[in-house]
Amino acid sequence: MNDPSLNREGAKSREIRLKSRLVGMPSADNFELVTVPVPRPASGEVQVRNLWMTVDPYMRGRMADRAIYARSARPGKEVPEGAIAEIPASNSTMYGWRPSFQVGEVLEGGAIGEVAASDDPRFKPGDLVSSWFGWRERFNASAASLQQLDTVGLPPQAFLGVAGMPGLTAWVGLLKIAMPRPGDVVFVSAASGAVGSVACQIAKLKGHTVIGSAGGAAKCAFVKDIGVDHVIDYKAAGDLTEALLHVAPAGIDVYFENVGGEHLEAALAAANPFARFAICGMISQYNATELPTGPRNIMFVMGKSLRLEGYDIATYLDFMPEFHREMTSWIQEGKVTWRETVDHGIENAPAAFLKLFKGENFGKMLVKLG
């Protein structure tokens, strides 16, 4: 049966739009909440009422003027608004490079919702679906742009975290990029986070010695709880290289990079020959408005035959089915756990997003809608 709130005139939805491009630390002023009508779904369309949406650090890149990256390579050079001088438009298309969000338009991101009305035989009211239409309460979309969600007994929001894109990001980065070998020591930064905590647990499941860094006693205690061998509280550690070498006196073989800056320098210093770095994120750098300091010991890449490899999970989506099978089993067997920080209401989504850059989330940051 279709949602009774859908009268002849349709329903309403509130959504978050980008009000201005981000420069430096994002603030609430960069966003605006707008109410829009949602008509009855047209033929072949489905109307979805979102239950959960995710906020993730990578979204910041799509909210900023990407040209800041170009400027960081070219001190003193101004690049026109919107220009991505160093990434030719042809490549943007070719590699599915996600375009920037446009000012005045609704944002996008992962969401889990419930079908409210359907004019497509593949979906019926009450079905759970995952989509790319986050940052809004309700929407119409073509059936082809939605995915049926079988939660296999897990809470639905797990598919925005440990069993969703962040989990896949950890699984791919560790197993397909860094490819640890038996006996390898694995270092994971932001080890209490949505991605890092999964990377740590997979590395433990695969039999590795794991070192994790996190900020503050509570997060460090959680990292210890999920089985990590050595935890570094980077806020209290002083010299991070010293701290890392202290717990990894024989060096590290794999670095799962989420942070950048001093973390990257410490990992380069502690790396054993032939160590592999999965470069997943560098959250310490995202809000920089001036040229950040690069890793001063980059020469170790040559001197110790290191491999540093960046990746965009969009390139590896074909692993999703394999990942899903493995991860849902691990969760059902109690081998993988996770933490969530849940804020409520679409109007609080920007504030939830901002928490990511202040380390105020604990584990996966989510917004519960409806």
Next chain:
Amino acid sequence: MNDPSLNREGAKSREIRLKSRLVGMPSADNFELVTVPVPRPASGEVQVRNLWMTVDPYMRGRMADRAIYARSARPGKEVPEGAIAEIPASNSTMYGWRPSFQVGEVLEGGAIGEVAASDDPRFKPGDLVSSWFGWRERFNASAASLQQLDTVGLPPQAFLGVAGMPGLTAWVGLLKIAMPRPGDVVFVSAASGAVGSVACQIAKLKGHTVIGSAGGAAKCAFVKDIGVDHVIDYKAAGDLTEALLHVAPAGIDVYFENVGGEHLEAALAAANPFARFAICGMISQYNATELPTGPRNIMFVMGKSLRLEGYDIATYLDFMPEFHREMTSWIQEGKVTWRETVDHGIENAPAAFLKLFKGENFGKMLVKLG
């Protein structure tokens, strides 16, 4: 017939020893010339009179206190002389990490020589051999530590350059590390050098558009002569990123890194998504005594899914036979050429080595002995 200079007392040799560890730009004072007796070869030994020796930038690393690298990661921390805190001794052995030269001992490096006397049936006087016993005029060594050299009609010193370790370094870095794909644009720094000029020519033979950087008009003319599509004179170019994007408006897909510093930043800025960097050398950084500036746009490794991979040619010596077959054919067919700068006499070997860091060599730097 054995060398007639070998009287009953044996011969003499002059050799270059490390007088003091290098700090900053090396100088003649770091080396000393010493005359030593060379007795008749013992049973199973061969006496070799060197004809050619090589000087290469990588040697600097073995002449310095390696701990300088550790310090570069740990500002303000002193590391005891000789300590390589970040590379555990177990790994040094495990991966064949070459130890530092010791002060007061003769240096080592590639050399081509002629057998002067032999007490092993595998070698006879007049045979050409290649060895690791450079930096000396004459030496005795076990037959097992020498390799017969069949020059296949090439000048013997080619096996210290284009057909030797530098050539293999170019071949491996390009074909086994960066692995260019059809249509890729390849950027090579130090493109007139012993390694870079070979990397450029192999990339052209494989059908790629090639961009090379070199310092000064003469070197740039040579780079153009060997078929490189676009040459950047980095000494005259001003902003290197601008210069690179000017000749590679659609970006680069492969970077063969010999230089570091501004070159690395330019390559990161101009890289297309999924570009691969073979990190062979960073000569601009070798003499740094203070913390160098790291690449400020390192975040592109993540944002553009780049792979940066350092390597030590010692790891890839098993490719030598395949490389030799391919390279000697290319040379015989006139498809690969090279330049040499030749200094004469063991007493001038340190000065020849110093030229490498001032860009005063042109192509392969060699010292002719005897």
